[in-house]
Amino acid sequence: MNSVEPVASAYDTAPSSIAVSLEGVVKKYRDQTVLHELSLKIRRGEFLTLLGPSGCGKTTLLNLIAGFANADNGEIFIDGQLVTNEPAHQRQIGIVFQSYALFPHMTVARNIGYGLRVRGMANSEIDQRVKEVMAMVRLDGLADRKPRELSGGQQQRVALARALVIRPKVLLLDEPFSALDKSLRGSMQVEIREIQRRLGVTTIFVTHDQGEALAMSDRIAVMSAGVIRQIATPDELYRNPQDPFVASFLGDVNILPGHYHGENALGVHVRLGAGLIQVPRERLVGGSHEGGRLDMYVRPEQIRMEGLHAASVLSGTVVNHVFQGDHVNSYIDVDIPVAGRQLVMVRSAGLDAMRLWPVGAVAGLALPEDGISLFTRTP
Template identity: 75%
Template sequence: MHPVPPESGLPSADTAVRLERVVKTYRDQPVLREVSLAIQRGEFLTLLGPSGCGKTTLLNLIAGFAEADRGEVFIDGQPVTSEPPHRRQIGLVFQNYALFPHMTVERNIGYGLRMQRVPKDEEARRVQEAMALVKLDGLGHRKPRELSGGQQQRVALARALVIQPKVLLLDEPFSALDKNLRGAMQVEIREIQRRLGLTTVFVTHDQGEALAMSDRIAVMSGGVIRQIAPPTELYQHPQDPFVASFLGDVNILPAHYHAKSAGDVQLRLGSGLISLPPARLLHSAHEGARLDVYVRPEHLRLENLHAASVLSGTVVNHVFQGDHVDTFVDVDLPMTARQILTVRHPGPGAMQQWPVGSVAGLALSHESVSVFSPER
């Protein structure tokens, strides 16, 4: 079992949602393994991980659609573990929006207010306010089938917001949208969330969405939180190989621990040695120990081959990606028969400077790497 990061479960006066050592099992298969998590008031927290990691189950425990086998759920400091969903004051936007096809936009948005028996004049006022907030003015009498995908998502969001929830839950809400609309809705939802100061929990398997939208990201795998931190910290300082590999692209280079010199750690990589700050080595190691060096493609660069080059290889392909170019280099490493590394350039210049078939040295930014013991 992987340890739960201690900071993920620490409550404070500003904690809006807290889970304490929650456990959930389906058909004898553990889905959540004693997960603790504290979400601050007004925070946009993302649960990120691959399918089956437990992120949707965790969201359902907060919403009340699933009940923990063990552990407690708190909202605004009050235990809600046994409370049904309608008593938790939760706003939820589903993956498929779950709009009522026979109702108009106004009726869909006002549904939660009618369930709360809000007076009709107040319902009408709050529905109009919610429609204005999500830019649906003038569409109140349309049915869902008469709306675009983005407009349907706005209806679902307005329906969640109109009840003035304590917590907004978003379950992969962009999966049905095309790329351009998805980006626009990310910006819009984040702007609304900030304006309202609304505590929000967002579930996604898309690393780009998580990095773009979150105050903090909880990376999940195998029913546990592997690391929880702001996006920049997660990307630059992953705590284990899974987080390093799952969040963004990464090259993994085999190395050996060589020695400690002048406070730095020396690793044997390729034909030479590299020196790293001790903080980059997240596991203790002895002389000769096998290690893996994780380095992002943008932290590698091609250079003219010279005697001091630690790594060298042959350029085998360039892939133009619009805002950057990925160059693939066939590198000869002592501990692997053959390895293709990805080098990321901010512009297309490398395609001319390093044509396919050219031989180059590779330099890496030592401050940007992470080093782990190989996963077994």
Template identity: 75%
Template sequence: MKPTSFENHVFQTHDLGKSKAPAEGCRTAPAQPRATRRSGPSHPRRLRWKMGISFFPRGRISFGKVPTLAVCLILLARTSSASMSSGPSLEHGILLNLRTTMNVANSEPTAQKHHAQLDTAVSLERVVKKYHDHTVLHDLSLKIRRGEFLTLLGPSGCGKTTLLNLIAGFAEADTGEIFIDGQPMTCEPPHKRQIGIVFQNYALFPHMTVERNIGYGLRMRGVGKDEIAQRVKQVVDLVKLDGLGHRKPRELSGGQQQRVALARALVIQPKVLLLDEPFSALDKNLRGSMQVEIREIQRRLGLTTVFVTHDQGEALAMSDRIAVMSNGIIRQIASPADLYQNPKDPFVASFLGDVNILPGHYHGQTATDVQLRLGSGLISFPHARLADASHDGERLDVYVRPEHIKLENLHAESVLSGTVINHVYQGDHINTFIDVDIPMTARQVVTVRSAGLSAMQQWPIGSVAGLALPDEGVSIFSPQKRT
């Protein structure tokens, strides 16, 4: 099929079809010719992307950032004829298909088991990514378990989207290795990685109906019309889009468009599903309901999923594990509860959820506890809460969540005290702000979170209250380690 002028523009703009220096460790071995291709000289792998792909009508389309989105969809949709000649039966529906597809990886050659255990779906080993002189990812290693929902969480510019693009094949690592189901994928193009992706703005084709949008990847793989219709119907039922198959994207709500994008990613039966901040364009209520629906589908299918977000609430609500990133490195990776309650890094402690940082000083220790001087009193914490080994006379920062501090009537043994300066009503809880005077440091405002409305009545604005700190839910770090 002859490419359109727009498609030629896409390839020329993004240098697809032009051979360029591969990433370190990548070989430029000639690709195997397609079965339908006439015999002739072999072409480098990248030259195969220059083949004609017709996916837009030959008219002008208003489609924001078309070249970038089109390239992503082209790369995801293209696949070799060998990979589509055999596949699991659809008789038992898409659930059985996806599980069958993922279980096939368990029969990988013995030589590849050296790189990935059976419970590892995606592995990145010492990956480095640079843009010009700026290093985005620093010697990063990560193992994603089969069937888990892993979230990459961090502020803008931390490298989480770059990491997602490396897994998808939209970017190349400068050094390091990437494995999917134990197979090396560092140098493979996106269409050979068997991944599905939901973009931040969904990237739906505006001129196609819901059914044609969902079936696009199958058509590009050369799947028969009857099978496409059957698989599209199954995934439409799965994402609850019954009766909307003939609509265009502009006739759908935001949540419905997101379901179409998800269905398009699932229908190709991917080994890994990638979600690039898919909830950012939705309102709060719709965002919450879609989080529940996507998590339910992911659990039912047992599909390995990598989710990128900067929203802490989304990460805590949806994840099996969270990898907190900052400045191109993973600071900590653990379950949501473990990250929240036991941060191992001051950045993690301050980034995930609200936290008060109270200045203290090391006083001494026993066999089980460490003592700190905080304000006018002494407090003791288990050694496990102390991140550093020796602190004789040193300043230390005590990180404590607002819900772990308790208001109390002021008495002689109160560790801290202060004046109530404000109450903020939050429906199921009250945030009380206390102006605390800490000796040898400075005044600071401490936030206390209390259930119900009693705090507003018992400690009105202007009253003086004592603050009690718990034995649990506290982390202690050296000030110079905060970043």
């Protein structure tokens, strides 16, 4: 996890290193279980992302933490205090919704100060806090505007300021970038992450966008079908996935059919077509047996095109190049003995691949020994 020392602030009050803890949480809607005995610990000051496809349960989990929904079983703690049955307004949670949920008839300043007025704070203190948080999110000079007079990015800043002004124990972000264009989305990611680091506020971020998760998180919890498949740092998840779903959901990946061919002190031997590849033992998740099917998950940037020679494990015909600015995705039609034909994606920096391996050329493919994840094929 990135080590960032937050400045001393109103957020640095809890003695425990765990800000949010969920233990065996179950949530059902009618006869459908949405969360299956889910347990999770989130560290104080951490930026944790819940990542997964639509319907995986990540927003439901966020709503349980916020107090907008009730768990059917299990317990939820915030700063060591049991809050499972506490109403939302007693949890000291700040939340930024996907739609921002601003009051259209209120000015920027009154939108931001709404939570403080509800809490009965004195007007002088409200004015001071609103002024401070507006400067923090770069909204100076916009206090008297209405939401309809703001850009999408400015509306998002108002929503963020409203969540931060109450000095929450936990900040929840529910897909806050979905309404922004790509360039603004990138700048807001940087801005929100910098504010979060500076304040040291524990933050839980919900998204289905892998790029956002990789760019912003201290840790990522990858969810599918109401369970957490793996939780780790972005680098660890990308380079060493422990679950086939995680490997395929987080970034592009080639899945190649291999077979277990024994192992020694140096690693696992995997037969791929007519070739034999040695892979470090720790890259094999689970066990196998002689001849057992293993799926080889290989990132496209880890494969290298080379001249065809006897040592080439795989070879094939280049059928397409897709130019992506700083890199090229090349698609190779490979005939793997026993398994059949398969398109393999190779990602190369620059434009050399298009020049050296034009469409129709035959290329060998070099696979890295330590860049492969192996999973036992289940029936």
